Amino acid sequence: MDTLTHLSHTLREAMSDIVPESHPEHPFNLIPELCRKFYDLGWATGTGGGISIKMGENYYIAPSGVQKERIKPNEIFVLNASQDVVEEPRTEKQLKISECTPLFFNAYRMRGAGACLHTHSANCVLISLLCDREFRISHIEMIKGIINNETKKALGFRDTLVIPIIENTDFERDLTASMAECMERYPESCAVLVRRHGMYVWSDTWQKAKGAVECIDYLMGLAIRMRTLGLEWEPKDVK
Amino acid sequence: MDTLTHLSHTLREAMSDIVPESHPEHPFNLIPELCRKFYDLGWATGTGGGISIKMGENYYIAPSGVQKERIKPNEIFVLNASQDVVEEPRTEKQLKISECTPLFFNAYRMRGAGACLHTHSANCVLISLLCDREFRISHIEMIKGIINNETKKALGFRDTLVIPIIENTDFERDLTASMAECMERYPESCAVLVRRHGMYVWSDTWQKAKGAVECIDYLMGLAIRMRTLGLEWEPKDVK
Amino acid sequence: MDTLTHLSHTLREAMSDIVPESHPEHPFNLIPELCRKFYDLGWATGTGGGISIKMGENYYIAPSGVQKERIKPNEIFVLNASQDVVEEPRTEKQLKISECTPLFFNAYRMRGAGACLHTHSANCVLISLLCDREFRISHIEMIKGIINNETKKALGFRDTLVIPIIENTDFERDLTASMAECMERYPESCAVLVRRHGMYVWSDTWQKAKGAVECIDYLMGLAIRMRTLGLEWEPKDVK
């Protein structure tokens, strides 16, 4: 590590002992950082997409209808388990909480998730149009990055990853019931695709949720290229 | 926020109280920043594309024929509502104002826009070649990021986004009349595609104009991939 | 070089004389940097992929199951030639060594490699599905960036690059024997593709290994686009 970077790290760590919110992985800092990453990947452009992380008893949620790559640490809402705002963003801007909030809480309530992510990746939309009720793929190494929500174990190379698909609604909040109903029918799944819209992905920690969304988006992008090349998603004869 | 970043922010804010132009979202800083972003997205390479933002009674416009990702704050022209230059760029370089100027002013005059953006995205060119007089798409979530210029309301998921297409001319300025005429025929539209060339997009604020161009480019890129996969842009039977 | 950068460089160099590990190209720094690069290229998302570099008698290996783009210098394992850990990561985090370790050592033992890289690039997966036992391509300039492991000379423009493909297994470590066996059958090759999984690439130095993986991934991406356009990978009639 070079000297200036070292100095900066030392100062940051000293400060994060005193003010925990200054830690780079505190949700106040992590949500803006991950939103920038999602924006750069095309998953959260045009104010689309969203990120929510749980820490302790608090649920941190990004504002609605803002440029996701420009969110600042003082623009995050803090909620409790009853979905009440316990801490408003510390900014003069008039912000509304993300419309995805009740959908994020499906993952918190029903699965005890530690983070729930929402992307508008074009891969999701295309896959939702190429599939009927489920996206299914097997025998690709990256499937091993997905955790079965019931067994809590990672999927194996020969397992079929199944992501259920629900129909889109006119308003985001109206997806709450059908997403919950879908999660009940698919207890092993860590994600729900919304047709013509995007995807919700959750896991025990933000690290695992981020890993899952990366694996699933990789697999969907791969599947689309496979389709163009005439390759099967669920092959019968793999050694 | 780490200590060094915090120091930098504090200094910047103190300075931006005294010198408003030093604020990161002043058009002098924002236009270079957005030009870099557009360049990275392939929307403004080879000196193509352009950005214009209104603040107060001033219209800020990038220079013509320069590398868009290298524009500096002191290279921006300031115009009044009559399209007179009221402030020359504060540089020794010989700069010409963007040839898009009269087209940007179509949006300012006819729609009271707060910003007008011009991209050369390859998606625009391809869509303009796949369509006749309009690009039409419906039933994709990202359509909700577009605002109807007449009702001032966001489009709904089931609405059809319609972007009109005009023919290209030998010189950019010669598009002025046909763009204006097109805007009159399409009062709800926030964008005009120029065949074999690119797109103009505007909105009340630079934030909304940037959101709109991101949504439209996403939808056009998606539509091209849909075409390759044999998927319909305006489906009849969506639940 | 600007003054601040110069100051930073001078300090860094002064420090790296005293503390060699602070040198930017020490494996403690280089592995995190290259992991970030691989992540950005989509070669190491979802905790996939891995990097290992030899320096002196030490083998530096990244941890397993972590976000590759967030690895820090103090999270690297140091091993000796017998694959014993001689230096644990200097962090409180509970880290496991990469499961690729015995595969990396195939390259160290059998080829005297100085670095071995593992990617999950989607190009690798697609090529492994389009080919039977080998990926073969000739008459593309970038082939000249690949070194024949037997002759130690770069391939020529008219040579055929041959990358052998092995079948994937349920656990990464179970690839060790089949990868070694494949390397024996293909003594000229600097890489092995793992079907439906990814690729291992090695060379005498990390610079050459990085160059090789860039050339091979470029050639695979090109080959997939060639297939879509109906172009031959091993043409007969090149002037």
Add this chain to the structure above:
Amino acid sequence: MDTLTHLSHTLREAMSDIVPESHPEHPFNLIPELCRKFYDLGWATGTGGGISIKMGENYYIAPSGVQKERIKPNEIFVLNASQDVVEEPRTEKQLKISECTPLFFNAYRMRGAGACLHTHSANCVLISLLCDREFRISHIEMIKGIINNETKKALGFRDTLVIPIIENTDFERDLTASMAECMERYPESCAVLVRRHGMYVWSDTWQKAKGAVECIDYLMGLAIRMRTLGLEWEPKDVK
């Protein structure tokens, strides 16, 4: 501009009055910067590609066979008009001058160029395989970014851009004569495609050469997508 950035700029400018080589647009700094950009675009991976810039009577050329994105200011060769090295790189590394040197000098000698760029973009390779002796495209706005080498005027929207293609050779230097001969046959062209290899592009200044390579690569990438969608490159009936 924020205060720290301002400070850095002021120091840099003060220093560049005293030491011209510290100016960010001196070829010692510009070549590394542009090499990084080309690397990020996939035009100079695996040590491929190259950049050369003329300033005053000096010709600045990058070293051969190195990672293009890691070139440092002290690794650049300086040549005179007779292609003699007048200043060796100021580094202990053993560097060889780029093998593209005699090809760059074709542009300097025959066209009085101010810069000559070489890319290995996959778009170049694909276009060289889809075309016989020339790549031809017309009626796309980005064509206006190309300058006719004979008239010194920019091409018009309705002009046909013609880039001639030469056959690749086993060694880069053996392209010298056929590139020169091709340039004589195509006096209007600012670029030569090398089949199955890449492209050379030049212009009066590095800014114009960079603009030209961006426009041509954009047009080639677009043309490949047009081919996939069944669209004509030289349409007969454009309004």
